[in-house]
Amino acid sequence: MPAFTMNQRCVSRRICIPTYNFCIAGLGNVGTALITLLLRKRQLLAEQYKVEWRITGVASRRLGWLAAPNGFTPEKLLAGDFSEAGDSGSGLSGSDVSGRNTCADVRGWLALGRADVLFETTSLNAATGQPAIDHLRAALEMGAHAITANKGPVVYGYRELTALAAEKGRRFLFESSVMDGVPIFSLFREGMPTVEVLGFRGVLNSTTNVILDGMESGMSFDDSLRRAQELGVAESDPTDDIKGVDAAVKVVALCNVLMGTELKPSDVQRQGIRGITAAQLREARSSGGAWKLVASATRQADGRVVATVQPERLKLSDPLAQVNGTSSVISFATDILPQLIITEQDPGLETTAYGLLADFLTAVRSR
DSSP, rough: OOOOOOOOEEESSOOOEEEEEEEEEOOOOHHHHHHHHHHHHHHHHHHOOOEEEEEEEEEEEEEEEEOOOOBBBBBHHHOOOOOOOSSSSOTTBBTTSOOOOEEHHHHHHHHHHHHHSEOOOOOOOOOOOOHHHHHHHHHHHOOOOOEOOOOHHHHHHHHHHHHHHHHHHHHOGGGGGGGGOOOOOHHHIHHHTTTTTTEEEOOOOHHHHHHHHHHHOOOOOHHHHHHHHHHTHHHSHHHHHHHHHHHHHHHHHHHHHHHHOOOOOGGSSEEEEETTOHHHHHHHHHTTTEEEEEEEEOOOOOOOEEEEEEEEEEEEGGGGGOOTTTTTTEEESSSSSSSSEEOSSSSOOHHHHHHHHHHHHHHHOOO
């Protein structure tokens, strides 16, 4: 199916500003943070980057697939009003009095929304990456750019989706999938051409970091976990965080994209934090150390990449020991730079939303 023809507003004979239709799958915390950020940056996007946008599709488990060909009003979406902007009654089958359309599946939704860009922000399926992979594949096949904050498609579909994007003249981008939108992937893709990543080690899971910090200060494991949930970094079911599954998925995403591997999470040697006691944490601190859940990968002499996630007792002089709470850090070893350290201090949902926005600009400016 050919790409949809976007609207344009011409401000002079030489300058026409295109309007991109956005469809957002997963209208949870990240999806709503993206809408909020888009509104805040709307004038800057138009004036400096010469792009305008409208949201023509939103979807979630609760809502189903809602499309509004004339666009939703973003402010109303944030308030929970899903009626279409402008005149109601689009004349399309399945439309209700609000002018919105309820679709049966992702393809019908993308078609009715005339999507130029899909933002995929659904929950991670660490075992298969689905249904996010199917959503992104559908978008690319229908001529839309595919942008995700979900690690699953990077782990299980990176090569397929990247190849499909190239075939369709579109982009598959995923900057928000690791470290909330810190430009790790684009740093190596665009800012450090020819640099070879030899390995990395990092503290990449905020939930376990918050739990270990709390236990070190005298809180119980369960109280520390509740604190992580109150901060919004831990899921209602934190099992994947505690067992190191989330960190392992991030390791695989980094390895597959930056080190050319084809690893699966089951290839990562993994140990969670349940075995770490408060006494161990306090003893380490009193003697100049700290326990962290460390995610790492190293290319061996024979070319294999060995990946691990496990608790490690670090010296306080180690940069990985210095991150607390919701912060993250990663240290890369490369053939050019022996140590490149990236630290993210106390990220919020807007950080993840920014990664999605930056990917959008990368996609449309690279055409």
